[in-house]
Amino acid sequence: MARGRGRLNSIQLLPKECSDIVIWAAGELQAANRPQTDIYKEFxxxxxxxxxxxxxxxxxRIPSFSSFNRYSIDLDATTREMNEAREMATAVLAGLDHNDGDDITKFVGEAIKAAVMATLRAHKGKLGPKHLFELASTMRMIAMAQATSSTxxxxxxxxxxAKTKEAVQTVAKAxxxxxxxxxxxxxKILGVSN
Structure with a gap:
């Protein structure tokens, strides 16, 4: 049996020419200003x-209301997860020096590593070679980015x-x-002695 993302739902099966309508519906669902039944009717x-x-x-093929409802629930769950992740990142980044890109790179790298590990735990034994390769590639790219940032x-x-040393020597001579x-x-300036 082939492994993949599973069976597509009726909203995912809509032609790409309907993408703007799906995006509109997602926006309306997220705005939460109208009942879902009204949004579905307009959809x-x-x-x-x-x-x-x-x-x-x-x-x-018009998706049923139950499909639309499942889509709404999935969208809401995804949005909540993204908002929680954004709130956590904001809280952690607030404690970092924003001029120190190295700290931020380390934080982002560690967050992505944690997400990869959570994916591995959630899909324990169910990931095929392709997915494992993609996760391994992600981890390798993070390590390279962190090393590049430090370097x-x-x-x-x-x-x-070097520039400070040169400037101090020039001024000292003058x-x-x-x-x-x-x-x-x-x-006193750099902790460098000659």
Missing amino acids: VIKLEERQRESRGELDI HRQKIEAELA KGLSGAAANEILD
């Missing part, structure tokens, strides 16, 4: 209009230290300061 009307406009070229930060720090005085200034 059906829009699909029927699209069918008439296509003059029979599109095979639009980039170290390179910038080294360049800054002001007639000794080498020892220049080194003391560098120690």
Whole structure:
């Protein structure tokens, strides 16, 4: 038996020419300003209009209300999960120095690693080789991004230290300061001594 994302629901089976109507319905459901039954009725009307406009070229099978309801429940669950993740990220990022891209990269990397591990736990023994390869590739890319971020930060720090050292030596020479005085200034600025 082939493994995959499972059977498509009736909303996923709608022709791509109906994507704008599905997006409209999702927006209305998320806005929660109207009853779901009203949104469904308008959804059906829009699909029927699209069918008439296509003059029979599109095979639009109107999803049942129960399918629409399941879609609404799934959409709501996904939105809640995304909102929770965003709230958690906001809370954690509030404690980080936003000028330190390395901290943020580490946080994002760890969050993605946690999501990958949660996926592995949730689908224990049910993931095929393709999915395992994709998850492994994701983990590898995260590790590379984190290493690149650290390497980039170290390179910038080294360049800054070199420029600072050069500037202090230039000013020290112009002001007639000794080498020892220049080194003391560098120690105080960067913790670098010569």
